[in-house]
Amino acid sequence: MEENPKNPKEVKKISFGPKKLKTFFVRHLDKIYAAKAHLVSHLPKIANETHFSDLRNAILETMDDVEKQMARMEIIYNILDAERSEGNFSGLAGLVDDAFADITLHSAEPELRDLSIAFYMQNIESMEASSFQVLQMAAVKLKNKQIKQLVKENYDEAKADRTLLLLITAKYITAK
Numbered sequence: 001m002e003e004n005p006k007n008p009k010e011v012k013k014i015s016f017g018p019k020k021l022k023t024f025f026v027r028h029l030d031k032i033y034a035a036k037a038h039l040v041s042h043l044p045k046i047a048n049e050t051h052f053s054d055l056r057n058a059i060l061e062t063m064d065d066v067e068k069q070m071a072r073m074e075i076i077y078n079i080l081d082a083e084r085s086e087g088n089f090s091g092l093a094g095l096v097d098d099a100f101a102d103i104t105l106h107s108a109e110p111e112l113r114d115l116s117i118a119f120y121m122q123n124i125e126s127m128e129a130s131s132f133q134v135l136q137m138a139a140v141k142l143k144n145k146q147i148k149q150l151v152k153e154n155y156d157e158a159k160a161d162r163t164l165l166l167l168i169t170a171k172y173i174t175a176k
Contacts, residue, residue, distance in 0.1 A: 016141060018142075021138060021141050021142060022080060022082070022142065024138065025080075025135060025138050025139070025142060026077075026080060026082045028131070028134070028135060028138075029073060029076060029077070029082075029084075029135065030084060030085050030086070031088060031089050031131075032073070032089075032128070032131050032132070032135070033070060033073050033084060034086055034088075034089045035089035035091075035092035035093070035127075035128075036066050036069060036070050036073075036128070037070065038089060038092065038093055038096060039066060039092065039096060039124065040063055040066045040067060040070070042096050042100075043059055043060075043062065043063040043066070044063065045100075046059055046099060046100075046103070046117055046121075047059040047060050047063070049103045049113060049117065050113075050114050050117055051110030051111070051113065051114050052110075052114045052168075052172055054168050054171065054172070055114055055117060055118055055165075055168055055172065058121075058161075058164050058165055058168050059117075059121065061161070061164070062121070062125070062161045062164075062165070065157045065158075065160075065161055068157065069153075069154045069157060069158070072150040072151075072153060072154055073150075073154070075146075075150055076147050076150055076151070079144060079146060079147055080142075080147070091127065092124060092127060092128075095120055095123050095124050095127070096120070096124070098120060099116065099117060099120035099121075102116035102117075102119075102120070103116065103117065114172060115169075115172065115173070118165060118168065118169040118172060119169075121165050122162065122165050122166060122169065125158055125161050125162035125165055126162055128158040129155060129158040129159045129162055132151060132154045132155035132158055133155055135151050135155075136148070136151045136152055136155050139151045139152075
């Protein structure tokens with residue numbers, strides 16, 4: 001909400017027209033989709049570099065979840081009669097690239113390599129969950145129950161993957 005310039009204590013109501021909201025929603029869905037496509041192409045390589053089998057399994061499970069999320073997103077595009085376009089996903093791409101840099105940096109130390117992978121996977125899942133959470137709020141205004149449900153499923157899955165990776169990281173750090 002923004003203040004009224006004539007009376008700063010008066011708050012103007014924010015109003016999204018359906019066209020503006022759809023444009024926002026699709027543009028950000030594009031970003032998440034492009035980021036997930038980039039991620040899913042790199043997850044097998046990251047999984048192959050892990051030493052700790054629980055972490056490897058979690059990454060492979062995350063990869064399956066990402067593919068399901070992308071399929072749900074394609075359904076949303078169809079419902080909205082929207083074309084998917086290349087979104088800018090430099091933030092997530094940077095995290096994936098940083099993960100590979102740390103994998104290389106710690107190639108001789110599997111413990112540090114796995115801890116770095118867990119660190120970056122946590123960051124990636126946090127970013128995805130936050131993105132879906134915002135789209136979930138926007139989906140309410142789109143007034144389509146199926147879109148709202150699909151985004152909710154993606155959010156719940158990203159949040160569950162984040163929790164799983166957090167538990168595995170804690171187990172890994174505290175293992176003797």
